[in-house]
Amino acid sequence: MKYLDEYRDPALARTLLAQLRATATRPWRIMEVCGGQTHTLVRQGIDELLPAGIRMIHGPGCPVCVTPLEIIDKALAIASRPEVIFASFGDMLRVPGSRTSLAQLRAAGADVRVVYSPMDAVSLARADPDRQVVFFAVGFETTAPANAGAVLVAERLGVTNFSILVSHVLVPPALTAILEAEHCEVQAFLAAGHVCAVMGWTEYEPLAAKYQVPIVVTGFEPLDLLEGILMTVRQLEEGRAQVENQYARAVRRTGNGAAQDAIRRVFRVTDRTWRGVGPIPASGLRLAETYARFDADERFGTGDVHAVEEPRCIAGRILTGQSLPTDCSAYGTDCTPRNPLGAPMVSGEGTCAAFYCAGRRAARPVPVTDLTSVLNRR
Amino acid sequence: MCLGIPGRITQIRESDPFPIALVDYGGVRKDACLAYIPDAVIGEYVIVHVGFAIARVDEAEALRTLDVLRAMGDQVTQELGEPLR
Numbered sequence: 006m007k008y009l010d011e012y013r014d015p016a017l018a019r020t021l022l023a024q025l026r027a028t029a030t031r032p033w034r035i036m037e038v039c040g041g042q043t044h045t046l047v048r049q050g051i052d053e054l055l056p057a058g059i060r061m062i063h064g065p066g067c068p069v070c071v072t073p074l075e076i077i078d079k080a081l082a083i084a085s086r087p088e089v090i091f092a093s094f095g096d097m098l099r100v101p102g103s104r105t106s107l108a109q110l111r112a113a114g115a116d117v118r119v120v121y122s123p124m125d126a127v128s129l130a131r132a133d134p135d136r137q138v139v140f141f142a143v144g145f146e147t148t149a150p151a152n153a154g155a156v157l158v159a160e161r162l163g164v165t166n167f168s169i170l171v172s173h174v175l176v177p178p179a180l181t182a183i184l185e186a187e188h189c190e191v192q193a194f195l196a197a198g199h200v201c202a203v204m205g206w207t208e209y210e211p212l213a214a215k216y217q218v219p220i221v222v223t224g225f226e227p228l229d230l231l232e233g234i235l236m237t238v239r240q241l242e243e244g245r246a247q248v249e250n251q252y253a254r255a256v257r258r259t260g261n262g263a264a265q266d267a268i269r270r271v272f273r274v275t276d277r278t279w280r281g282v283g284p285i286p287a288s289g290l291r292l293a294e295t296y297a298r299f300d301a302d303e304r305f306g307t308g309d310v311h312a313v314e315e316p317r318c319i320a321g322r323i324l325t326g327q328s329l330p331t332d333c334s335a336y337g338t339d340c341t342p343r344n345p346l347g348a349p350m351v352s353g354e355g356t357c358a359a360f361y362c363a364g365r366r367a368a369r370p371v372p373v374t375d376l377t378s379v380l381n382r383r
Numbered sequence: 384m385c386l387g388i389p390g391r392i393t394q395i396r397e398s399d400p401f402p403i404a405l406v407d408y409g410g411v412r413k414d415a416c417l418a419y420i421p422d423a424v425i426g427e428y429v430i431v432h433v434g435f436a437i438a439r440v441d442e443a444e445a446l447r448t449l450d451v452l453r454a455m456g457d458q459v460t461q462e463l464g465e466p467l468r
Contacts, residue, residue, distance in 0.1 A: 122434020151435040161400040199387045202438040255438045264419040
């Protein structure tokens with residue numbers, strides 16, 4: 006229990022782990038969807054403290070990682086224009102596009118600004134009416150209300166030199182795609198607490214019923230994750246498949262209605278390609294027709310972009326839980342947070358970066374002689 | 384960008400079209416838009432995502448969460464733009 010003393014309540018963490026050991030009689034595979042949860046699990050070593058057989062599969066819930074390469078390339082094309090101030094959350098800057106990144110463009114003189122909130126981008130536009138301010142509107146349902154809100158503010162204040170490049174993604178369609186995959190290993194989900202703080206969990210109820218998978222809405226702190234895993238394992242052992250809420254201190258079943266209203270007003274559901282995963286029907290948001298004038302893609306006519314993925318990166322297998330970062334030949338050598346080949350190594354929410362920052366080493370390849378002796382022993 | 388951070392509302396000012404709160408995250412203070420929790424009052428704790436309050440939380444939980452977030456250092460710095468004190 007090397008990390009347990011760092012928990013806000015180590016005694017409770019030990020109790021939860023003991024209950025988990027007492028409850029689990031069989032192996033189970035549980036996917037945590039949210040990249041923030043992945044980070045906590047790996048950093049705190051929770052996945053290594055679980056009873057043998059309880060395996061956490063790290064899901065695609067890192068918005069930086071799943072933003073399609075084509076849209077990164079569009080961002081780069083727009084940010085290269087001299088009249089543009091390109092504003093973005095900080096973690097998008099080092100994501101590699103086909104040829105360069107926003108950080109490299111900025112170093113070469115492009116006006117790329119890191120902002121904390123899309124509202125800051127609206128303020129930049131109001132302060133500099135002769136420039137075009139473009140905000141990179143990425144993320145899951147957690148950031149969608151903020152991006153919708155910024156558009157509503159810009160509309161209300163008549164800010165015409167503000168637009169957004171939208172690449173929003175939605176969690177429930179991704180869960181459906183994972184469950185529909187031919188070799189789906191996932192038997193239960195920890196749903197992302199903050200996504201559900203916005204959206205509630207009603208969308209997850211039909212998924213739990215149809216695919217007979219337990220789904221537990223879970224927070225991102227170590228104790229939240231332990232409790233969420235325990236609730237999930239209890240359901241699995243009892244043969245139940247329900248939506249339960251571990252994160253009751255912030256999440257209600259119907260979520261935040263005002264935030265959902267703003268999302269519905271500004272955005273429309275659209276098909277979206279997830280980087281590394283592929284196209285998923287009705288899995289994203291685009292601007293509604295009534296707000297098309299805020300669409301940077303239309304304003305700057307970036308059109309079709311031919312994107313080229315780095316061939317050594319196995320992000321797709323990582324994001325769908327089929328491989329671990331330590332399975333990748335480039336992990337920790339050709340690909341590090343300082344020089345990332347793919348998006349999961351960039352973001353604090355990316356699985357590869359989480360593994361790297363926690364000091365997880367690549368598994369040493371088994372020498373041929375050892376392998377022969379293992380085979381002969383059978 | 385998905386890491387919501389709880390903070391205490393210390394001021395609220397009317398603004399067009401949505402009220403804006405000054406939120407204290409254990410010493411770091413930043414504006415948060417109250418579009419989605421319009422009836423929030425000074426002294427309440429809210430979870431803020433990229434500049435927008437999206438959920439209420441009680442004080443004890445918020446303070447404990449801030450302690451955990453301090454230990455998560457780098458992720459919070461990326462979110463807030465500066466470390467929690």
